[in-house]
Amino acid sequence: MNKNLVVLGMQWGDEGKGKVIDCLSKKFHYIVRYQGGHNAGHTLLVNDQKIVLHLIPSGVLHKHTKLFLGNGVVISPIDFIKEIDILSSYNISLENRLFISRNCFLVLGYHINMDLAREKKLGKYLIGTTGRGIGPTYEDKVARRGITVGDLFNEDLLSQKLKNNIDYYNFQLNHYYNYSTVKFDDIFLNLIKYKDILLSKVKDIPYLLNYYNDTEPKNILFEGAQGALLDLDHGTFPYVTSSNTTIGGVFTGSGVNLNSINCVLGIFKAYCTRVGSGPFPTELTDELNSYFVDKGKEIGSTTGRRRRTGWLDLVLLSRMVSLNSVSSLCLTKIDVFDGLSEFKVCIGYQNYDDLNVLSMSSSVLDWNSIRPVYKVFSGWKTSLLGITKFSDLPTEAKYYIHYIENFVGVPINIISTGPDRSSIIMVRDIIN
Structure with a gap:
């Protein structure tokens, strides 16, 4: 049993x-x-x-x-x-040992910048996050705009979702938080770089x-x-x-x-x-x-x-x-x-x-x-x-x-x- x-x-x-x-x-x-x-x-x-x-x-x-x-x-x-x-x-090999869900959401550069920007804005009332973008990623999940591992199967869809999200975050980072923005090419090319490894582990x-x-x-x-x-x-x-x-x-x-x-x-x-x-x-x-x-x-x-x-x-x-x-x-x-x-x-x-x-x-x-x-x-x-x-x-x-x-x-x-x-x-x- x-x-x-x-x-x-x-x-x-x-x-x-x-x-x-x-x-x-x-x-x-x-x-x-x-x-x-x-x-x-x-x-x-x-x-x-x-x-x-x-x-x-x-x-x-x-x-x-x-x-x-x-x-x-x-x-x-x-x-x-x-x-x-x-x-x-x-x-230590992970071949045929490590598997991930296609529904895992991805932590990307704009999540990290938003995490850091919010903590800076809160000043002495900050939450004390790790600054690694976890909160904003879960926020995207609830808001139905997040990017998942499964999205890597379709590069056209991935590109469009990524552009929309970067526009959304960069506007806030620039106009409200006065914090550094992110570039589409940097994030997209990194995702393409790692795509095959991630998708090979999807189950x-x-x-x-x-x-x-x-x-x-x-x-x-x-x-x-x-x-x-x-x-x-x-x-x-x-x-x-x-x-x-x-x-x-x-x-x-x-x-x-x-x-x-x-x-x-x-x-x-x-x-x-x-x-x-x-x-x-x-x-x-x-x-x-x-x-x-x-x-x-x-x-x-x-x-x-x-x-x-x-x-x-x-x-x-x-x-x-x-x-x-x-x-x-x-x-x-x-x-x-x-x-x-x-x-x-x-x-x-x-x-x-x-x-x-x-x-x-x-x-x-x-x-x-x-x-x-x-x-x-x-x-x-x-x-x-x-x-x-x-x-x-x-x-x-x-x-x-x-x-x-x-x-x-x-x-x-x-x-x-x-x-x-x-x-x-x-x-x-x-x-x-």
């Missing part, structure tokens, strides 16, 4: 999904990315060298896997080809996934980008991404049927981080912030920006666990607490008796009035780095883990105790 798994980030992204998916991939045959673009990044180690990927799924290092980019993903042709070339330089992704699921005893892993708190509908709006990072995005972004999912694994860090602007109730601004940034290496793999850090927020974690039907949890970066004599966890908010009363789309003023209620935990006087058995964890760490499980009502079955692929505790097998 198939065992199909969805892996979701439970916070604002950067929870360590790449490493966990890489570790789990040996038990899966098909890895599916269903939303986001090259605004998300995951770091993999190849021959002790770091490779940062933004579009190609994390399971790429396992040669037996086939990789899919569903229709919910937006693709930058230049960055897509760049990743293929990088992997090729490490003798009917929903048909294949549902066919495989119905006819083959092979496992499918669905990989999300960013985190659930950045979901367009259920995150801390408007400081969110432009796609659905929660469970619904799996189905709309891949076309797989509802009955295909057996397990939802939620990944969260022992503390919280977020990149860019937006609400962050447990944020730290003192020396502890520097501690987490330094020890946890909290620098964005996509942007290079220093991440904001804060204590673990069980109110928000509980909300995301419930909203996404999470059946199993993975705790990462617990080893970062090794140097602390004590640490805190948010277990409630002052003036909020109902832990779910807070809407993720509440105004920023509401968020600013929140005062977290903390529980203080004792630290441990030993290193957790590289521990691979739950029984070897110190008593204080076990108590902390059990407390979280009882609070959110879901077991923590995987614990990451370091950046290395082998530094992981499999408390329970979630696959078999």
Whole structure:
């Protein structure tokens, strides 16, 4: 029987999904990315060298896997080809392994310029996007003017749509944003340059996934980008991404049927981080912030920006666990607490008796009035780095883990105790 798994980030992204998916991939045959673009990044180690990927799924290092980019993903042709070339330089072949939906929308130069122009216009009220054009690309999708991979099959149609879009964007960039415009020839010629590679990988992704699921005893892993708190509908709006990072995005972004999912694994860090602007109730601004940034290496793999850090927020974690039907949890970066004599966890908010009363789309003023209620935990006087058995964890760490499980009502079955692929505790097998 198939065992199909969805892996979701439970916070604002950067929870360590790449490493966990890489570790789990040996038990899966098909890895599916269903939303986001090259605004998300995951770091993999190849021959002790770091490779940062933004579009190609994390399971790429396992040669037996086939990789899919569903229709919910937006693709930058230049960055897509760049990743293929990088992997090729490490003798990692994607031939007959990587497939994309013809309905993936393309991230083009005018999207990037518009993204940057809008952030500049917002000034101190900016969203904090990656500046990679993801938002404007999804906007084009909703406005029915976007260009898809499938449009590359017809150069005349492609040319006309591209001209219309460039006129539309250049007028705004020039007359409203006072920002640099783009040239038709530059974008069109690049698309023609990459056309054959992109089209050679086009497949009917929903048909294949549902066919495989119905006819083959092979496992499918669905990989999300960013985190659930950045979901367009259920995150801390408007400081969110432009796609659905929660469970619904799996189905709309891949076309797989509802009955295909057996397990939802939620990944969260022992503390919280977020990149860019937006609400962050447990944020730290003192020396502890520097501690987490330094020890946890909290620098964005996509942007290079220093991440904001804060204590673990069980109110928000509980909300995301419930909203996404999470059946199993993975705790990462617990080893970062090794140097602390004590640490805190948010277990409630002052003036909020109902832990779910807070809407993720509440105004920023509401968020600013929140005062977290903390529980203080004792630290441990030993290193957790590289521990691979739950029984070897110190008593204080076990108590902390059990407390979280009882609070959110879901077991923590995987614990990451370091950046290395082998530094992981499999408390329970979630696959078999």
